[in-house]
Amino acid sequence: MKRRSFVKAAAASLPTFGILSAARAQSKEIRMIESGGLSGDSIQVGYIDPLKAKTGINVVRESPSSLGKLRALVESGQSGTTLFELGSGVVLQAKKLGLIEKLDWAAINPAAMFPEAKNEYGFGYQYFSTIMAWRKGQKEPKNFVEFFDTKAFPGKRTLPDYPHYCLPFALQAAGVPIDKLFPLDVDLAFKKLNEIKKDVAVWWKAGAQPPQLMKDNEVQYAICWSGRVVGDPAFGLNFAGGKADLSYIAVVKGSKSEDKLAAWKLYHEMSLPENQAKAAGVISYTGPSPDLDALLPQDKLWQFPTSKQNKAVQYFENAEWWADNGEAVNKKWEAFKLSL
Missing domain, CATH: 3.40.190.10 (Periplasmic binding protein-like II)
Known part of the structure; x- marks a missing residue:
């Protein structure tokens, strides 16, 4: 084989080898x-x-x-x-x-x-946003103080079985404004949750649970992810005090x-x-x-978490605070769950 032919043949073989290697590697x-x-x-x-x-x-x-x-x-x-x-x-x-x-x-x-x-x-x-929602026809809360008031707004609740989705709303119910939530007053939040826990029928783990529970009338109010309820005529909802994340x-x-x-x-x-x-x-x-x-x-x-009107009434998650305190809060959360 001539040298030129050999070089061309060798060069032609290299991409093939590379393609085969990439195919195996992916x-x-x-x-x-x-x-x-x-x-x-x-x-x-x-x-x-x-x-x-x-x-x-x-x-x-x-x-x-x-x-x-x-x-x-x-x-x-x-x-x-x-x-x-x-x-x-x-x-x-x-x-x-x-x-x-x-x-x-x-x-x-x-x-x-x-x-x-x-x-x-x-x-x-x-x-995405975590917000309050309710079964259509229920009395409509305007904020989380009202959402946690089970006497004025009677009905069963479903709340997230995640402290980072739950504690800031409990603090709002205790009167803390959204621009003062962090650092979280964890003890105050758990105190407020203890007041409402008898009215919480389900502590949900999967985002599909709250809308189904409301449709089945097992609960009348929920803290849930906005995308699960927005646009569904079976629900009322409010972005006020919600968590944007x-x-x-x-x-x-x-x-x-x-x-x-x-x-x-x-x-x-x-x-x-x-x-x-x-x-x-x-x-x-x-x-x-x-x-x-x-x-x-x-x-x-208007249905999207990042729309101007919705961003204006929500707080944004404080990831740094949770990174520093999440482990300790998770332990308290597990102890709280044992008390239910």
């Missing part, structure tokens, strides 16, 4: 634990389906998510679950506990994103490198405004693209 299926319900469905429609159509990579979803479940996964040494949904405060806790890994933003190569969504340890994929998808510590390569591709799909608009069509939450609003139905902007 998983075609990974697992994710997310919060469930319509939120999970929005991930499927907005991001997983486009990813699969473009790359053939599938993402298998499970729910619900919690810090305890993440810790159990990591401590068991498993490597089968790659992605895990966490609230903003829990992301910092998980980072401090060594439960999640840094993201490779260069490999993700995202479209434009709001800065707070581009976290070193998580992709901020969904802005950003949910992140993190990478579980110890995930396999080939699974992470697939995860970077999913993250890229999650950064695209056209995909975020698809997700917002499933549930009234918004993604992190600064170009998203123009793609949303203008007559329904």
Whole structure:
């Protein structure tokens, strides 16, 4: 073989080897634990389906998510679950506990994103609110003082079985304004919860529970995620005093490198405004693209957590406070639950 022919043949063989190596190195299926319900469905429609159509990579979803479940996964040494949904405060806790890994933003190569969504340890994929809601026809509370007043507003409640979703509302019920919530007066919050606990029929863990409980008339009032109730004529709701937050998808510590390569591709799909608009069509939450609003139905902007009118009456989660105090508060929460 002539030298020129040999060089051409050798050069031609190199890309093939690289492609084969890349194919072997990238998983075609990974697992994710997310919060469930319509939120999970929005991930499927907005991001997983486009990813699969473009790359053939599938993402298998499970729910619900919690810090305890993440810790159990990591401590068991498993490597089968790659992605895990966490609230903003829990992301910092998980980072401090060594439960999640840094993201490779260069490999993700995202479209434009709001800065707070581009976290070193998580992709901020969904802005959401936790608010008060009630079964249609019930007396309508205007604030959390009234929501916690079970004599003036009789009926059973369902509250989140998560301290970071529950304690700030109890403090509002005790008269603390939303701009003075942090640092949390934890003892005052638990005192207020002790006053209402006999009227709490269910402490929910999955976001799909509160609307179903209200529809079944097992409870009449709920603290729940806004996207579960907005736009449903079966419910009344109020964003006043609600908690605005950003949910992140993190990478579980110890995930396999080939699974992470697939995860970077999913993250890229999650950064695209056209995909975020698809997700917002499933549930009234918004993604992190600064170009998203123009793609949303203008007559329904009031339903989204980041609309001007809703942002003005909510507080934003204090992730740093929870990162510093979450472990101690979780222990108090477990002790409180034992008293029920």
